[in-house]
Amino acid sequence: MNIKDFSIERYFAKYEFTAKYLLSSSDCDGFPMQYVLDLASNEERKSWETLKLGYTETRGSLALRKAITQHYQHITADNILVSSPGEANFALMNVLLQKEDEVICMSPMYQSLYQVAISIGCKLVFWQAEKQNNQWYFDPSRLESLVTPKTKLIITNFPHNPTGYSPDAEDWDAIIGIARKNGIALFSDEMYRFLSHNSSNDTRSACDLYENAISLWGTAKTFGLAGLRLGWLTSRNTDILHKVEAFKDYLSICNNAPSEVLATIALNNQAKFVEPNIQKISKNLELFKSFCERNAYFLDFPLPNSGSTAFVQLKIKETAMEFAEKLVRDTGIMILPSETFDYGTKHTRIGFGRENFAEILGVFEQYIHR
Ligand SMILES: Cc1ncc(COP(=O)(O)O)c(C=O)c1O
Structure with missing residues (x-):
C-alpha cells in the first residue's frame, strides 16, 4: 500500500518534544495518572490493583x-x-x-x-x-x-x-x-x-x-x-x-x-475532565482575542465556537511554513502551518488547551513586534 506521509504528524514529530513552547497543539494538557485514579470507585480501584x-x-x-x-x-x-x-x-x-x-x-x-x-x-x-x-x-x-x-x-x-x-x-x-x-x-x-x-x-x-x-x-x-x-x-x-x-x-x-x-x-467522571478543559480553553481564547485586537495588522482570527483550536490567517509576505520554521528557530515557539493541512500557505492552527498559553503569547508578541 502506498500512502503519503501524514504531514501534521511529521511536523509534530520534528518539533513537539524539542520546541520550548507549543502554540498549536490540539489536545489539552495531559492530566496526571493520579488525578484519574483518585476518582476511581472502589470497584474500579480494585480492577486497577488486580489488573x-x-x-x-x-x-x-x-x-x-x-x-x-x-x-x-x-x-x-x-x-x-x-x-x-x-x-x-x-x-x-x-x-x-x-x-x-x-x-x-x-x-x-x-x-x-x-x-x-x-x-x-x-x-x-x-x-x-x-x-x-x-x-x-x-x-x-x-x-x-x-x-x-x-x-x-x-x-x-x-x-x-x-x-x-x-x-x-x-x-x-x-x-x-x-x-x-x-x-x-x-x-x-x-x-x-x-x-x-x-x-x-x-x-x-x-x-x-x-x-x-x-x-x-x-x-x-x-x-x-x-x-x-x-x-x-x-x-x-x-x-x-x-x-x-x-x-x-x-x-x-x-x-x-x-x-x-x-x-x-x-x-464515569466526564465532568471532572471536561469542565477544567473548557475553563482553560475559554480563558486562553479571551487572551488570544485581545492579542488579535492589538495585532490586527498581523492576524485575522475567525472565532471558533467549539473544540480546542482555531485556524487563523497570517497577513505576511512569506509562506506559513517559512514563518513557522523561522519562529521555532528564533523563539522556540512551534506553530502548525496550513501547508500541513493541504490548505494553502497563509494560515496556522492555534491551540488553546495549554496552561502556559499566556506566557507563549507574550514571547510571540515580542517577536512579531521586533
Ligand atoms: C480530528 C481528529 N481525529 C482523530 C485524531 C486522532 O486522535 P488520537 O491522537 O487520540 O489518535 C485527532 C488528533 O489530533 C484529530 O484531531
Whole structure:
C-alpha cells in the first residue's frame, strides 16, 4: 500500500518534544495518572490493583463499553468497538471503501480522515470551509451540491479541527438528512465532543441520529488523556463494527489493558475532565482575542465556537511554513502551518488547551513586534 506521509504528524514529530513552547497543539494538557485514579470507585480501584497484563477483548472490556454507553442515547455495549482512534479510522476506511468510490470530506481536515481513502483509490470531493461574519462555516447546502449517485461515504468532523466550528441543531440535522435521503454512510469524527464554549453547538452524536452513521470519539481531546491512546467507534450498524473488529486482528488485535481501566474511570467522571478543559480553553481564547485586537495588522482570527483550536490567517509576505520554521528557530515557539493541512500557505492552527498559553503569547508578541 502506498500512502503519503501524514504531514501534521511529521511536523509534530520534528518539533513537539524539542520546541520550548507549543502554540498549536490540539489536545489539552495531559492530566496526571493520579488525578484519574483518585476518582476511581472502589470497584474500579480494585480492577486497577488486580489488573492482569494479558490480552484483552478485541472490542474493548465490557466495563469500558458500559461506561461509554452513558454518553449516547441509542448505543448499547454491542454497538461499540474500542481501538486507538487512528487505527479505528484506518480499519473503517478499509472495510467501507473500494477503489473508485466517491467520498466527500471537509477541507481543511485532519489528514488521516481523507488520506487513507485516497490511498485506497477513492475519488475525494472536498466540502470547503467558508468565512461568514468572522467565523468559519460549513454550509449544508454546499454539501448537498457535492452528492452524486456514486457517493459512498460522507466524512465529517465536528467540533472541527482546525477551525473550531460546530454546527447548531438545524445545520446538524440538515447534514444528517442529506446522508439519510441519499442512503450514504456517514463517518463522524467527534474526537472533540463536548468541548463546547458556545451553548448553540449541537453535541448529539451522529450514531444516535442516523442508523447508518459511525461515530468516533476518544480520550485524547475531550478528556486530556491522549497518552491512553484509546478511542471507540459507535454505530447501530453492527455489521460494519464486526468487519472493523476482524480487520483489527491484522493491526493491534486488542487494546492496552491499563488504558482501558483508566479510560473507564474517566468516562464515569466526564465532568471532572471536561469542565477544567473548557475553563482553560475559554480563558486562553479571551487572551488570544485581545492579542488579535492589538495585532490586527498581523492576524485575522475567525472565532471558533467549539473544540480546542482555531485556524487563523497570517497577513505576511512569506509562506506559513517559512514563518513557522523561522519562529521555532528564533523563539522556540512551534506553530502548525496550513501547508500541513493541504490548505494553502497563509494560515496556522492555534491551540488553546495549554496552561502556559499566556506566557507563549507574550514571547510571540515580542517577536512579531521586533
Ligand atoms: C480530528 C481528529 N481525529 C482523530 C485524531 C486522532 O486522535 P488520537 O491522537 O487520540 O489518535 C485527532 C488528533 O489530533 C484529530 O484531531
